[in-house]
Amino acid sequence: MSKVNYFLTEEQEMIVDLTRQITEEKIIPVRAELDRNEEFPWDIMKDLAQADLFALYIPEEYGGLGGGTMENCLAVEQLARGCIAVTTTFAASALGGYPILLFGTDEQKQKYLPDVAAGKKLVAFGLTEANAGSDAAGIQCTAVEDGDYWVLNGTKQWITSGGEAEIYTIIAMTDRNKGARGATAFIVEKGDEGFSFGKKEKKMGLRASSTRELVFNDCRIPKDRILGRRGQGFIIAMRTLDLARPGIGAIGVGLAQAALDESVKYARQRVQFGQPIISFQAIQHMLADMATSIEAARALVYAVARTIDAGEKNFSKLSAMAKLFPTDVAMKVTTDAVQILGGYGYMQDYPVEKMMRDAKILQIYEGTNQIQRNVIGQALNKEYAKEG
């Protein structure tokens, strides 16, 4: 098979091989059942922990492997070829861990990251609320100082791995009248007084991942659980999302690739009008567009991931592009895959039905694709203003 040479290092090739193997042996055989039963993939999380994959993005001094965005993208791309509900559960722990990694004190990193790296504890990221989705600065959950404690009140909605994770990075308002500058980030632990979980959501796709409400009812946490400075919470959330979004793009690439693989296999063996349907130009052109857009998406994700790892500080626009394009590609490609498989594609007997249901979330979570376009558009406006 002719492949683009992305000049991966030996270590990166090993990550691809390892995650590919886990996908084939552990994820693909159970994905339909996990989806049907809406079952949290604990067994697979244990396999990923055993393979040291939770350690990928964490620095060595905190028990990690010291990998970067590129390594993370390579891993999730391969896992996403199997099931993006499983992959999202894995990736959400990195999303939850980034605020600690980026803004935690050395003590906080020592306390939390080794268990996260070992896969003993999952982390969840809590920003979204019922009335604050795209408008992330509109959160209403509050945190008030009370002696040696912070007291949290309010709810967070649609939190990935809610109830299953042990550690939660939460953004709450400490100064309501200051808007985005009035938010602060905190670490909350499962079992903290006044912290409980709401109902598990029923979803169109991504059904093996747990999506729940977090409820803070006079939740008291020690003062030293603040992340960064008071008022820095919105920036922490934005920087976290900037770092995580290329990973969502990589999940889109993996999912789209899996849908293309199924489509080519099917088109080669499905006979209509006396010949395999791949011999019809209508099908060939669809497959050609699918393959070309996937390769373009992959190249973009890898290029942005490498730019981030090379130390670029100002990457919000690039990161938004690396989320936007591949996830739109994933929606289009999985929809076309169902079309190529026709009636069979619409049935649960083939995996493309789940792939199309799952793909939709990629255009919504970690910032809708409309928000990504806003981020890109606003960055362009600023950049060209600077150039005069």
Ligand code: COS
């Ligand atoms: N990195 C660092 N700082 C950032 C930033 C970033 N990526 N994005 C914004 N900021 C800063 C701005 O510079 C501004 O700082 P000053 O007050 O010092 O000027 C402040 O944060 C507020 O920025 P802005 O006015 O652009 O905020 P908005 O309320 O307009 O919101 C969007 C900006 C829409 C981009 C933001 O709310 C967003 O990303 N929404 C989507 C949220 C999301 O992804 N949710 C998914 C759920 S989490 S899985």
